[in-house]
Amino acid sequence: MKNVNLSNTQTSNNRIEIADVLRGFAVMGITLIHFIEWFSLNSFPPETNNFLIFTDRIIWDSIFFAFSGKAYCIFALLFGFSFFIQDNSQKEKGKDFRGRFAWRLVLLFFIACINSTLFPGEILVLYALVGYVLIAVCRLSTRTVAVIAVILLLQPFEWGQIIYALINPGYVINAEFDGPYWEIVNTVQKEGSFLEMCKTAIWTGNIANMGWMLLHGRVTQTAALFMVGMLIGRSNLFPYSEKNIQLWIKIFIIATISFFPIYGLINTLPDFISREALLVPSTLILKSLSNIAITGILFAGVILVYYLTKFKYILSQLAPYGRMSATNYLSQSLIGGFLFYNWGLGLYKYTGITVCFLMGIGMFFIQLFFSHWWLRSHRQGPLEWLWKKGTWIKIGK
Secondary structure, eight states: OOOOOOTTTOOTTSOOHHHHHHHHHHHHHHHHHHHHTTTTTOOOOOOOOHHHHHHHHHHHHHHHHHHTTTHHHHHHHHHHHHHHHHHHHHHHTTOOOHHHHHHHHHHHHHHHHHHHHHOTTOSHHHHHHHTHHHHHHTTSOHHHHHHHHHHHHTOHHHHHHHHHHHHOTTOOOOTTTTHHHHHHHHHHHHHOOHHHHHHHIIIIIHHHHHHHHHHTTHHHHHHHHHHHHHHHHHTTOSSOOHHHHHHHHHHHHHHHHHHHHHHHHHHHGGGTOOOHHHHHHHHHHHHHHHHHHHHHHHHHHHHHHHHHSTTHHHHHTTHHHHHTHHHHHHHHHHHHHHHHSTTTTOGGGTOOHHHHHHHHHHHHHHHHHHHHHHTTTOSSOHHHHHHHHHHTOOOOO
């Protein structure tokens, strides 16, 4: 594969703004999800106000429909895209980035473990482990990588479960093996000290979280999205051009048309399949595809709005927030844990979904303003700078 010339895709500070906008959009969605979930605590105080009962339901359904499983997909796409930018930059200099990236993932794993002690529902441990797939496929042809990504997006393990269940009528699926671990974690979140939270979350919390990821197809989906993000960079699809705009319009239309029959089938499937060993993996496949479809709608939609409408200026305000995505993602874990868990203010006892949503909006704007302020005098966020310095640390002489 030839190196891609990115000179016409970058801003004056060597950033691709639409990528930062999308990254900021994704982290905003993740933040709102985390807040209305009480940072994986999911403990709902009884609500007696009819208006708040109504708004709680509207907010919960709306935020989950718009962002749950989709914001993480966008984040994963951009993780793969960032890998391509770094890898391509080093290839243009005649260097091989793969070894440095492997070390970069080791650093990410340690950062993720620290974050998981604060919030046992975080995603970066999975990224640090699955990220090695990019090293394995980055020198393959675009067609080969695309085929691998499609296979993984179709959830091959779940298809294997379906085939096995059809061959073995006595097969019983264990669809909630992560549940007991979450019970332990949630108890410590509600009753434990900060040190007890850290001790429990670093092991039991990660087991619970990775178990949930496996049960919901996030491992294969994440690997596939990393590859797709890499291909977006390889194909130079982010800069404005008539060809790219036409492609994003097609993606938006295809994703929209695909979503409705898939989503409808999810709701009707239980009427036709009663056996859990067949229903669970079948539903997971459809939900995964549904999330991919909505991700396509959001991803292409943001790009089209950014390039074709007067809302570009508003969306561009998300770029600094996206540039500091790692700093913002990890800092909200610390703040969220302090707000909701027992070792902090313990607000899970008092705050309903509507109040938590407003807190999430407030958290987003605080981080947004901080990002704008910080980047006036710094090129990167604090954690981004530290991760970069660690990545390029000199080993030996």
